[in-house]
Amino acid sequence: MANFLNVYTISIFVALAGSLFGFDIASISGIVGTEQYMKFYGNPLGVTQGAITGSMAIGSVVGALSSSFVGDKFSRRKSIQAGTVLWCIGATMQATSNGIPMLIAGRAIAGLCIGLTSALVPIYQSEIAPRKIRGRIITFQFLAITCGILIQYYIEYGCSFINSEAAFRIPWALQAIPALILLIGLFWFPYSPRWLASVDRWDEALRVIAFLRTSNKDTNDPRVLAEYREIEEQIRSEHEESSNSYRELFSKKIRKRLFLSIAVQVWSQLAGMNVMMYYTVYVLQSAGIPNARLLASFQFVINVIMTIPCLVWTDQWGRRPSLLVGSIFMALWFYIIGGLFARYGQPNPVTNQPYTWIIVGHRVASGTILACAYLAVGTFALGWAPITWLYPTEVAPVRVRAKSVALATAANWAANFALGFTVPPMLRSISWRMFFIFGSFNIAAFIHVLFALPETKQRTLEEMDEIFEHGEPLWKTFSAKGDTDRLDRLAREIEMGSLDVNQPSEIEKAKEDHGRTESSDGSAADYSEHVSH
Template identity: 60%
Template sequence: MVRLLNVYTISSFISLAGLLYGFDIASISGIVTTKQYIEYYGNPVGIRQGGIISAVAAGSLAGALSSSFLGDRLSRKVSTQLGAVLWCIGASLQSASTSIAMLVIGRIFAGFCIGITSVLVPIYQSEIAPRKIRGRIVTLQHFALAWGIVIMYFIQYGCSFLDSQAVFRLPWAIQAVPGIFLFMGLFWLPLSPRWLASKNRWDEVLQVLAFLRTPDCDSNDPLVLAEYKEIEEQAREHGEEWNTYREVFGKKLRKRLFIAMAVQGWSQLGGVGVLLYGVILPLKSAGVSNARLAASICYIIFVVATIPTILWTDHWGRRSSLLVGALSAALWSFMIGGLFMRFGEPNPVPDQQYTWIIVDKPIASRCIQASVYLLSATFAMSWGPIEWMYPPEIIPLHVRCTAVSLSTSTNWVIILALLLAVLPLWLRIHWGVFFMFGFLNLGAFIYVWLAVPETKQRTLEEMDEIFEHGEQLWRSFTGAGARYSNRLDLLAKDFEQGKISIHPRRPRRNNDIERTANSSTSQTLFDGTSG
């Protein structure tokens, strides 16, 4: 009999935070082109429109930066609850807004929630997941985001047939519903075992690991004890230096921090994240009939394309997915830009949200539509989910919150800049925007090839050895780094054979550790004061 609360159901539920982000993308994407929105807010275009859309990114940046302190002090779970409260406040302000200023404030509140949860939910999922399915577990966050886009887009699509302000007020109000469910349901979820370890609550660490790893909560299971031991060893190694900026920017960790920031940054520089906010605009520019319905198909493809990543990302690996994704995204970006350049012409109608159009060229229009779909699918299968799973994987526990908040802040800085810049650029350089994104995707491919190591099938505690074994990072899974992929299994075997044992009590972070000589994997015997 499958237990109701397990790693899959826990991770799926907390992924409602991703649903919130998807709701925001789809609601603003569909609403900005409605007649009621344009008339009520005075036809915002260019910088004004970019400011409204990017307000969420500004709030997300603030939320991501604050998540370091909140996630460490309040826990990943409680901080996510706080984010859900802020989300409901933001949804209320947006739905009741009477001016652009009030709308922007509401979107900043919503963004603050997205910033907090975009850091802490992947961390929480990474810290509760077994190493062999960690990619699958963290990808559920992206899957929920994709579903949020689809659900809200069809809500907004249905509301678009109304002849009142409910066209935009009703979708923004509905956004509060999953926020309420997320806040209430989190009371029943366990705390992260790694966060408990950071607070020296070692009895609870063992209890939560047993709950997450075994159907009968067996705290004597060898794999549970082996994982407990790895967590303790890393905690003891770093002493009292927890989540400090001195450690994050120190010589030992700054390379990992930069890689985490770069993966998040290149993901957004590829342009697909911004495209999702306004996919209807290039479709309308291309002369696609019923662009609103065509945009909904794009979002459905985005959901479907995420499913193979959930099932096989732990087999494909992170590195190969990023490489193939970057090359494919570059191809589709160049295709869209080239078709617009060859078959497009200036828009003769002034004061429109697009100044370059394709008229009476159905084959070119369909090719652009297909390329947009393929670009969306490529992102959903590669950079979209991996940008969230990769930073928590490579950052050690004692600085995880701080470092991941910095890497995710990079994500939001770039989104903010792009949302402010892309709409004005779309009005001025038209198809050149897609060529720009194509070359940026090529840059992402080169960076991943030279600098990004593989992390699949390894525990979070093994990352230190991956980054410190001395070989080039890009050979990490085929070279010496592969030696460490079965370390946890060897440690579990030692427990099973009775070569080592632990006392589930709080170990001191000094040298009062008994050592045994009969362990082939590790010689530490825990013995500390109760806590």
């Protein structure tokens, strides 16, 4: 257990960035139904409320796109720290906003942080994690999101009883606390070993691998040298093949993985969960459920609880089963909700409310809608939610990983903006039909995953080329029998002396012989200074 302790500690801490995403979601869902918010901002409805909600996603698209070159140039760690500074600025602007324009601007600036961190945190986690627990490590990101939603929602629920503007200003100001903790704490954490190798800082890369994989930081450990060799061979091959450019993302070799990464991110948004996250109060109120804001909070408790089984077993379940089962059941819950609204609903006689279709006097129908809302949240937490952030970080080669994940994450946030902006008008225009649309999106996602998405569980990041190039249809899981424990085999060969591994000094000499120059900017501190104490 000792050799994984540092990986767990680092991954859990850096996942604090996910809690910022969760705070954002709850900062809308916990506030929109309060009288204080509606009074101060002039009861924003439809497109106006959509613009407030979607402004975070607009900033996130920009942040996600910039994460590619920022993460490659300045490292994953420093870029995440830069994002926390942006978050503090945005949170301050929201907490002190004097109207809708300033609120939108603050949310957009905070969105830059969410875009950066939602792309780079899973990359960082995947690049430090052992292959057998990579899914579990990245699931910490989603667990942090769910915890952030839960904490912020209950803070806002408690503050909603304050009869002043403090009801929404206090929760928005408190969002800065985890960002400050993350900003300061990351100074004591390592760089990604794969990023260090990609900028030719091989000595540091070897030491970080040893620190993460052994209890005594032994750089001569066969397991450390085996992983180091895998990384070295992959990066050497990538240097020989092509340059680190966006053009390569659309090459025949990479574009399948890029489009799958984008698809997974977009389908997760089209699954409809943001309807239940951002606007759950609206849905429950229109269903005739009393005390909707309190009952809505229970779905966030369910969200946290149902993430735990995925955290424990996702590396055994695999990626495909989680997505396939999740899509089918998500579709079922949305179809039931839409059907109940259609059968028992009626036009809302009050015209200045966020919804135009309500259920009155049908307690069983209202209770069933509440149950399906809870089931939808639990299903999403078990299936799509963690895989959404895991899969794109796994499938891209290191030379284009930041760029591929950046585009996929930007697509996620573009879809997030589209939904955040259009759902309020949809609730007022097509009402219950909206749920049938999301149910159908889930069916389409099921078909796409079934025929296009290969299984990647318990494979090293360096083995993804084999998975996507082994010649079988993508929906048939790659299973190279006898090579499943490739790193273990390499470690045994190194231990027996039948396989040599180039040490960093030898790589530097080989570089000079081939006329290659040092690509490190020399700006980062030596990680050994942090771990030597």
